[in-house]
Amino acid sequence: MPDGRRATVSGAMSNSTAASGRTALSPRPAVSDRMALSTRTVVSDSTAVSDRTGVSERTAVSDRTALHPRTAVPGRKRPPARRSRRGVRAFLLTTVAAAVVIAGGAELMLENFVSSHGDDPLALKISQIQTSESGTLLEKAREQTILMTAATKSFKVVGSPTLAKVPPPTQGAPTVYAAPPNPGTAQAIAYNMLPSYGWSASGQFGCLDNIYSRESGWRYNAANASGAYGIPQALPGSKMAQFGSDWQTNPATQIKWGLWYIQNRYGSPCNAWAFWQGHSWY
16 A cells, blocks of 8 residues: 555544544433433423322312311211202192092091981981980070079069068077177177167177177178178178178178168077077077
8 A cells, every 4th residue: 555545544543543532531421321311300300290299189189178068077967958948838738738638538428428327417416415305404494594584684673671580589588798899890880880770789789799709700701601691691692782782891781781680580689699599590
């Protein structure tokens, strides 16, 4: 080979050797290394992104779960479901319809029963009561009550009642003397009234006191189961109304009637006391 070409080849070889040396010593990584690094970088970046995304998604899910209104919370009761208006209306309509059907069925059954048994059983029972003996007695009593009520409206006072006199004791009634009572008492009222009836207050008051003390204890509101009332125990008490409308509460009105009764029936308080001792009433 000529020297010129040898020099050229050697120069080229040296240049290529220098190039390969630079390649071996170059700090830049090979293509495969760069691809590996880029892959790891991508993987790590995606992992970080996925981690952050997972955390955010879990956080969002947990937040939605905690704030969701339909999620059951321990210790808290759910409010009762409200019945809709439409459901209430339907219930009412159903109830009314059922009531109408029941009433109609009962009426129909009653009509069938009456038609099959002839007359109305209730009317039949009523007619039987009217024709029975007890029904006849009740009807008569009702008619009597109606007649008495009508008759009382036409009553007229034609005179004061008269009392049958009891004859005085054959040997005369003993006289009972008593001291004058305390002023302002019912006894004092009676003591002062005795002379107006023609009696001696000192000679007749003792007998009157014996009667009224046993009959009523001189109490104006003394009432007996028999209907007797007041200090003189008038039977019934309404008899004393002829001496005043306050006969239920006024001792003077009651005593006036009592002395009038004794005068017309026994003649004197001592005669009435003599009768009382033998009969325990006067």
